[in-house]
Amino acid sequence: xxxxxxxxxxxxxxxxxxxxxxPLSDCLNMLDYAVHNGIRTIDTANAYGEAEDVxxxxxEKHPGMRRNLRIISKFRxxxxxxxxxxxxxxxxxANLEDSLRRLHxxxxxxxxxxxxxxxxxxxxxxxxxxxxxxxxxxxxxxxxYEVEEAKAGILQGNLDFLQVPYSVLDQRMLHEGVFSLAAxxxxxxxxxxxxxxxxxxxxxxxxxxxxxxxxxxVLQKADQICWAAGVSxxxxxxxxxxxxxxxxxxxxxxxxxxxxRENICVFQQDLPTGVMEELEKQFAAVDADIVxxxxxxx
Numbered sequence: 001x002x003x004x005x006x007x008x009x010x011x012x013x014x015x016x017x018x019x020x021x022x023p024l025s026d027c028l029n030m031l032d033y034a035v036h037n038g039i040r041t042i043d044t045a046n047a048y049g050e051a052e053d054v055x056x057x058x059x060e061k062h063p064g065m066r067r068n069l070r071i072i073s074k075f076r077x078x079x080x081x082x083x084x085x086x087x088x089x090x091x092x093x094a095n096l097e098d099s100l101r102r103l104h105x106x107x108x109x110x111x112x113x114x115x116x117x118x119x120x121x122x123x124x125x126x127x128x129x130x131x132x133x134x135x136x137x138x139x140x141x142x143x144x145y146e147v148e149e150a151k152a153g154i155l156q157g158n159l160d161f162l163q164v165p166y167s168v169l170d171q172r173m174l175h176e177g178v179f180s181l182a183a184x185x186x187x188x189x190x191x192x193x194x195x196x197x198x199x200x201x202x203x204x205x206x207x208x209x210x211x212x213x214x215x216x217x218v219l220q221k222a223d224q225i226c227w228a229a230g231v232s233x234x235x236x237x238x239x240x241x242x243x244x245x246x247x248x249x250x251x252x253x254x255x256x257x258x259x260x261r262e263n264i265c266v267f268q269q270d271l272p273t274g275v276m277e278e279l280e281k282q283f284a285a286v287d288a289d290i291v292x293x294x295x296x297x298x
Contacts, residue, residue, distance in 0.1 A: 003267055004252070074111070167195070189248060210297055218290060
C-alpha cells in the first residue's frame with residue numbers, strides 16, 4: 001500500500017468544522033515535502049475549489065517532477081444530468097481539458113467520475129473509458145459512497161480502479177464484501193476518509209453539537225482502545241486502513257506540515273497484534289449518519 005496525498009483542503013474550506021484552507025505557499029511546501037518523502041500519487045478534483053490550480057502551481061514551479069508523479073483528478077459532479085448521450089463525450093472532454101489546463105499537464109494518470117450514481121449508467125462509463133482509450137488519461141475509475149455503487153463499479157468491466165470511503169469507524173466495504181470482490185476481479189482500491197473529515201481525531205467534547213450526542217460515545221470507545229494499546233488516534237486511523245490488503249492507496253488530507261510529517265511517520269508503523277480484531281469487533285456497524293458526512297444534519 002502507498003500513501004496518496006489528497007488536496008481538497010488545499011482548494012476549499014473543508015472538514016467537520018469547515019476550517020479555512022491553508023495559504024498557497026503552505027500548500028506548495030506541503031506538496032514539496034510529500035514528494036521528497038516518498039509520496040508519488042496526488043489526488044485532486046475539478047470540484048475542489050482551487051485545488052487543481054494549487055497542484056498546477058507546484059508542477060509549473062517544478063516541471064521535472066511531473067514524470068515522477070501520478071496525478072488523479074475527477075470529472076465535475078452532475079455535469080451530465082439532463083443531457084442527451086451524444087453530449088456526454090464533448091462535455092466530459094471539455095471538463096478534462098479544463099483540469100489539464102489548471103494542472104499544467106497534458107495528461108492524467110487517473111480520472112474518476114465524481115458523481116457516484118453515474119456508475120450505474122453504462123453510456124457514461126463507456127464515455128470515460130473512451131477518454132482512457134484515446135490516451136487522455138491512464139486509468140478510468142469512479143469515486144463511490146455506497147456498497148452497491150462499489151460492487152457495480154467492480155463488475156462494470158470498463159473501470160480500472162475505485163475510490164471508496166473506509167475507516168476504523170466506517171467498515172461497510174470490508175464487512176459487505178467489497179474488498180473481497182475487488183481482489184477477486186483484480187480491481188485496485190483507493191481508500192479515502194480515514195479521518196472522516198477530522199471526526200476520528202476529535203476529542204468527544206469537541207464534536208460539534210449537531211453530532212456530539214451520537215458520535216461522542218463512539219469516540220470514547222476509540223480512546224479506550226487507544227489507551228489499552230498505547231497508540232494515538234492517528235495511529236489507530238492509519239494503521240487500521242493500512243492492514244487492508246485490497247487497498248493499493250490510502251488517500252489522506254492535511255492542513256499543515258506538522259500533520260503531514262506525522263501521517264507519513266505513522267504510516268511506517270503497524271498496530272499492535274490483536275488491535276485489528278478488537279477494532280473490527282467494536283466498530284463493525286457504526287450508524288451511517290455518524291460516519292457518512294453527507295448524512296450529517298448540521
